[in-house]
Amino acid sequence: MAIGKKRTNNPDGMRRRVLDVAEDTFQARGYHASSLGDLMAAAGVTGGALHHHFPTKKALALAVIEERVAAAVRETWIDPVLAAPSAREGVRAVFEAVAEELEQQGYVRGCPLNNLAHELSLADDEFRLALARIFADWRRAIADKIRADQLGGGESAIDPERYAALTVAAYSGAMSMAKTSQDAGVLRECLKGVESFALSPPQGRLKRRRRVLPRPKVR
Amino acid sequence: MAIGKKRTNNPDGMRRRVLDVAEDTFQARGYHASSLGDLMAAAGVTGGALHHHFPTKKALALAVIEERVAAAVRETWIDPVLAAPSAREGVRAVFEAVAEELEQQGYVRGCPLNNLAHELSLADDEFRLALARIFADWRRAIADKIRADQLGGGESAIDPERYAALTVAAYSGAMSMAKTSQDAGVLRECLKGVESFALSPPQGRLKRRRRVLPRPKVR
DNA sequence: CTCAAAACAGGATGATTATCCTGTTTATAA
DNA sequence: TTATAAACAGGATAATCATCCTGTTTTGAG
Numbered sequence: 178m179a180i181g182k183k184r185t186n187n188p189d190g191m192r193r194r195v196l197d198v199a200e201d202t203f204q205a206r207g208y209h210a211s212s213l214g215d216l217m218a219a220a221g222v223t224g225g226a227l228h229h230h231f232p233t234k235k236a237l238a239l240a241v242i243e244e245r246v247a248a249a250v251r252e253t254w255i256d257p258v259l260a261a262p263s264a265r266e267g268v269r270a271v272f273e274a275v276a277e278e279l280e281q282q283g284y285v286r287g288c289p290l291n292n293l294a295h296e297l298s299l300a301d302d303e304f305r306l307a308l309a310r311i312f313a314d315w316r317r318a319i320a321d322k323i324r325a326d327q328l329g330g331g332e333s334a335i336d337p338e339r340y341a342a343l344t345v346a347a348y349s350g351a352m353s354m355a356k357t358s359q360d361a362g363v364l365r366e367c368l369k370g371v372e373s374f375a376l377s378p379p380q381g382r383l384k385r386r387r388r389v390l391p392r393p394k395v396r
Numbered sequence: 397m398a399i400g401k402k403r404t405n406n407p408d409g410m411r412r413r414v415l416d417v418a419e420d421t422f423q424a425r426g427y428h429a430s431s432l433g434d435l436m437a438a439a440g441v442t443g444g445a446l447h448h449h450f451p452t453k454k455a456l457a458l459a460v461i462e463e464r465v466a467a468a469v470r471e472t473w474i475d476p477v478l479a480a481p482s483a484r485e486g487v488r489a490v491f492e493a494v495a496e497e498l499e500q501q502g503y504v505r506g507c508p509l510n511n512l513a514h515e516l517s518l519a520d521d522e523f524r525l526a527l528a529r530i531f532a533d534w535r536r537a538i539a540d541k542i543r544a545d546q547l548g549g550g551e552s553a554i555d556p557e558r559y560a561a562l563t564v565a566a567y568s569g570a571m572s573m574a575k576t577s578q579d580a581g582v583l584r585e586c587l588k589g590v591e592s593f594a595l596s597p598p599q600g601r602l603k604r605r606r607r608v609l610p611r612p613k614v615r
Numbered sequence: 616c617t618c619a620a621a622a623c624a625g626g627a628t629g630a631t632t633a634t635c636c637t638g639t640t641t642a643t644a645a
Numbered sequence: 646t647t648a649t650a651a652a653c654a655g656g657a658t659a660a661t662c663a664t665c666c667t668g669t670t671t672t673g674a675g
Contacts, residue, residue, distance in 0.1 A: 186641050188654050207515055209428035212632060225654045260641065268406030286518065291569075294576045295514040296426055299505065303588070309577045342582050343589030349572050350510075357513045358528045363561050368627090370562030405622050405671050431662060444624050453663065605665090 181356050192230045192325075194220045199237055200245040207296050208238055235301065238293075242307045246289050250311055255318040263331055264322035265372065268344055272368035281359035287356035291349045316341040347371050418425045419454055419464040423508050427457055435467065443575045457512075461526045465508050469530055474537040482550055484591065485540035487563055491587040498580035506575035509534075510568045535560040537584050566590050 198220040202211045213234060217227055231237035254271055261267025279285050286292075290311055297304035319341035326332035351367040417439040421430045432453060436446055450456035475577055480486025498504050505511075509530055515524035538560035545551035570586040 184640060184653070188652060190651085207428065207516060208517070209426065210519065213634090215631070223654050224656085225636095226652070228634075229652060232634090246517050287514065291572050292514050294572055295506065295511050296574045299424060300429065305576060307580070312573050312576055312620095324608070336588075338506030339589050342585040343566060344575075346573060346582070346586045346589075347562060348401075348565075348567045348569065350568030350570075351561070353510050353513055353568050353572070354531050354561075354565060356529055357517045357524060363565070366558050366561040367565045370553075370558050370565075407622060410622085422652095432664090443626085444666095445622070447664075448622060451664090490662070574637050583657060600630070 187346065188230070191222060191226055194238070195222055195230060196245060197243060199241050200289070203238065203241055204286055207232075208293065209296065235303075236283055237255055238297070239303060239307060242293060242304065242311070246293060246308075247311050247314070249289050251313050258319055258322055259332060261322075261327050264319060265326075265332075266342070267322065268319070268320060269372060270346065272364055272371075276361045276364040278367075279364070285352070285355045285359055285361055288349060288352040291352060294338060310343065316345050319344055398540040407449070410441060410445055411513045413448060414441055414449060415460060415464060418460050419508070422457065422460055423505055423511060427453075430514065432456075435509055441525065454522075455575065457516070458522060459524060461512060461530070465512060465527075466530050466533070469534050473534055477538055477541050480541075483559070484536060484545075484551070486541065487538070488587060488591060491567065491583055491590075495580045495583040498574065498583070501517070504571070504574045504578055504580055510571060510590050531564065532592075538563055556574050609615060 186389075197396065198216050199370065202219065207396060210318065213224075216222075216237075220227075227237075244294045253275065257271050257274075258264060260266035261270060288304060290308065291394065294312070298308060301304070316338070320337035323332060323335070323337035323340050327334065327337070347367045348364075351364045354362045355361045363367070399473065404505035414435065417435050418430070421435060421438065427606070431571045432443075433455075435441075436443060437445050439446075446456075450459065472494065477483060478495075480489060509527065512523075513521050517527060518524070535557070539556035542554070542556035544552060546553070546556070566586045566589065567583075570583045572580045574580045
C-alpha cells in the first residue's frame with residue numbers, strides 16, 4: 178500500500194462492489210470463464226478482501242444467484258406482472274420492455290437466470306436448487322396473477338400453471354435464440370404466440386369448436 | 397507403448413471416438429469445465445492424436461457443434477416433424493418422446509444446442525454463428541411443415557414463422573427448467589400450451605376481438 | 616522397395632487459476 | 646485505553662490446463 182494513505186473499512190460497500198462486478202462478468206462471460214483475478218482487477222479489490230467476504234468462488238456465485246439474479250427476475254418480471262392490470266398485460270409489457278431495451282443497447286447478453294442455469298445446474302446441486310427456486314418463484318407469481326384475474330372475472334378458464342410455464346419457457350427460449358442470433362426480434366414473435374394462447378378459450382371448448390369451423394382456404 | 401505391440405492407424409475411428417466423448421462431456425459438464433485431459437483419458441487417446449485431429453479445443457468444439465449438435469437436432473426434431481402427418485402432430489410426438497425418454501433415464505441433461513449456445517454464444521463469434529445456424533434450420537423446418545400443412549388444407553392460417561419460433565422457444569425454455577428442476581414434467585405442460593396456440597384462430601381476428609372486450613376488474 | 620506424408624505417442628512448458636497464508640490496519644466493545 | 650475481532654493487503658503455492666514439440670510408426674503412392 179502507498180505510504181501515508183489511510184484506509185477506511187467498508188465491508189458492505191466492498192461486498193457490494195464485488196457482487197456488482199461478479200454479476201456483470203458472470204452474465205457476460207459465464208462462471209467458468211470468469212477468473213477471480215479478473216474480478217479482483219475489475220472491482221479494484223485485493224485477494225484478501227475477496228477471500229474475506231467470499232471464501233470460495235462457489236460462495237461468490239451462490240451469492241450472485243441468491244441476491245442478484247433473484248432480484249433481477251423480481252424486478253424485471255415478478256413485480257411488473259403483479260403490478261399490471263392483468264397477467265396478460267403484464268407479460269406483454271415485460272416482453273416489449275425487454276425487447277426494446279435490447280434493441281436500444283444493440284446486443285443481447287441473455288437472461289441471467291438461464292445463462293447460469295445452463296452452466297451450473299448439473300455442476301453442483303446447491304447451484305441447481307438455488308436456481309430452481311428462482312424459476313419456481315417466477316412461475317408462481319404469474320400463475321397467482323392469472324388466478325387473481327380469474328377471480329375478478331377478467332380472465333378465461335385457462336390453467337394458471339400452464340400459462341405460467343409456457344410464458345416462462347417461451348421467454349427463456351426466446352432469449353436463448355435472441356442471444357445466439359444477437360437479434361431481439363424473436364422475443365416479439367414469441368410474445369405474439371404467447372398472447373394468442375392467453376386469449377384462446379379453454380381447452381375443452383376449443384377442441385369442440387374447432388370441429389365445427391370450416392377449413393380455412395390458404396393461398 | 398508396450399513392447400511388441402503393433403499399432404493400427406485408424407484416423408476416422410479415432411476422430412469419431414474423440415467426438416463421441418467430447419459431445420457427451422460438453423453436454424454433461426459444459427465446454428469450459430471439460431478439460432482436454434479428461435477427454436483424452438475418457439476416449440483413450442493420446443495428446444498427439446488429439447492434437448493431430450483437432451489442433452485446438454475450439455476446433456474440437458466447433459466440430460462437435462457442426463457435426464454432432466446439428467445432427468442431434470436433425471434426428472430428434474427436424475426429421476420427425478417433417479415425417480409426421482402434420483406439424484402439430486410432429487411437435488407433439490417429439491415433446492412426448494423426449495419427456496418420456498427423460499423420465500425413463502431419471503435425469504435431465506438439457507438440450508445440447510441450448511447448453512452450448514448459452515455458454516459459447518458470447519465467447520466467440522464463430523461459435524455463435526454455428527449455433528445460430530442450427531436454431532435457424534430448426535425453425536425453418538417447422539415453419540416449412542406448417543406451410544405444407546396449410547397448402548394441404550389441414551392447418552389454419554397461423555403464421556408459420558411465429559408458430560415455429562414459439563415452438564422452439566417453448567421447448568428450449570421448458571428444457572431449461574426441466575434441467576434446473578431435474579423434472580421433465582414441465583415439458584408436457586408447455587406442450588399443452590403450444591398445442592392450444594396451434595389451435596387458436598389467426599391473429600388478425602384475435603386483435604380486433606380484443607378491443608371489444610371489457611376491461612377486467614382487478615382487486 | 617522407397618520415401619514422403621499422415622497418424623500417432625508422450626512428455627515439456629508456460630500460463631492461468633483458485634485457494635491459502637501471514638501480516639497489518641481498522642473498528643468496536645468493555 | 647485496551648483488547649479482540651473484523652476487515653483488508655498482498656504474495657505464495659500447488660494444481661490444472663491448453664498447447665507445443667520432438668520423435669516414432671504406419672500408410673500409400675510411384
